[in-house]
Amino acid sequence: AQSVAQPEDQVNVAEGNPLTVKCTYSVSGNPYLFWYVQYPNRGLQFLLKYITGDNLVKGSYGFEAEFNKSQTSFHLKKPSALVSDSALYFCAVRDNTNAGKSTFGDGTTLTVKP
Amino acid sequence: GAGVSQTPSNKVTEKGKYVELRCDPISGHTALYWYRQSLGQGPEFLIYFQGTGAADDSGLPNDRFFAVRPEGSVSTLKIQRTERGDSAVYLCASSPGAGANVLTFGAGSRLTVL
Numbered sequence: 001a002q003s004v005a006q007p008e009d010q011v012n013v014a015e016g017n018p019l020t021v022k023c024t025y026s027v028s029g030n031p032y033l034f035w036y037v038q039y040p041n042r043g044l045q046f047l048l049k050y051i052t053g054d055n056l057v058k059g060s061y062g063f064e065a066e067f068n069k070s071q072t073s074f075h076l077k078k079p080s081a082l083v084s085d086s087a088l089y090f091c092a093v094r095d096n097t098n099a100g101k102s103t104f105g106d107g108t109t110l111t112v113k114p
Numbered sequence: 115g116a117g118v119s120q121t122p123s124n125k126v127t128e129k130g131k132y133v134e135l136r137c138d139p140i141s142g143h144t145a146l147y148w149y150r151q152s153l154g155q156g157p158e159f160l161i162y163f164q165g166t167g168a169a170d171d172s173g174l175p176n177d178r179f180f181a182v183r184p185e186g187s188v189s190t191l192k193i194q195r196t197e198r199g200d201s202a203v204y205l206c207a208s209s210p211g212a213g214a215n216v217l218t219f220g221a222g223s224r225l226t227v228l
Contacts, residue, residue: 032214036219049216096214099213
């Protein structure tokens with residue numbers, strides 16, 4: 001079975017400060033890892049993914065995430081937060097041996113204050 | 115089309131009624147997915163199609179739920195004898211194939227069962 005945990009329901013940061021949204025996962029095989037963002041009244045949008053290779057992946061809007069195999073984590077980061085980054089963020093995992101099914105975390109609401 | 119289209123965007127029905135939700139994926143995407151998202155939770159996997167066949171239907175909660183994709187493009191999620199607990203946003207996504215491909219989501223169909 002595969003699972004994802006996002007331990008924080010809410011993350012609050014000040015504009016210009018770095019942000020981190022945490023994600024840990026569990027899969028039987030090797031993981032494919034994804035971050036998606038959901039803005040109010042809009043569908044889920046892809047941010048970035050880790051498949052293989054460099055543990056640090058860069059994505060849209062200046063976001064990046066670091067794959068840590070020993071800690072089974074894939075935390076989302078951004079060096080300098082913007083108010084417009086405020087949204088609901090979902091981490092998702094797919095097992096490379098069952099590549100059709102993605103399991104999502106319950107989401108973390110990021111609020112960036114001016 | 116340019117994106118994943120879902121209809122209706124909103125559906126209100128009475129307990130015990132039959133409901134159909136439609137998904138029109140991105141042209142050429144062979145993989146199609148249905149997810150269900152309840153308030154405060156992440157998307158929950160229901161079923162995944164590769165072409166016309168259901169490759170993984172392990173997320174369908176019971177036999178009241180059924181999905182088809184007869185021509186390998188449009189898909190319909192069918193819910194019989196709806197219950198209040200079926201109320202949720204039903205999300206459809208598509209991708210060029212399975213594996214490491216990114217899912218492109220539609221805006222969802224909000225189902226309310228009274």
